[in-house]
Amino acid sequence: MAKYTLLQLVQQTLSVIDAMNVQSVSDTEESEQVVMIVNRVYNELLDDYPWDHLRSLGALEVTTTANQM
Helix, strand or coil, rough: CCCCHHHHHHHHHHCCCCEEEEEEEECHHHHHHHHHHHHHHHHHHHHHHEEEEEECCCCCCCCCCCCCC
């Protein structure tokens, strides 16, 4: 399965709706709207499915060395 960046998702979506191509997600108002939609769908996917690998807890051990756990 291919992994896409946010910019690639925005560019593909804008292409489908025949909007102007962008080089940054903040180039146009339409691209910013697509970013909001992509983020909302991403968050809904995280909330709606039991992604066990995202919910696992681990135990930390405190050591005497600073900044090391």
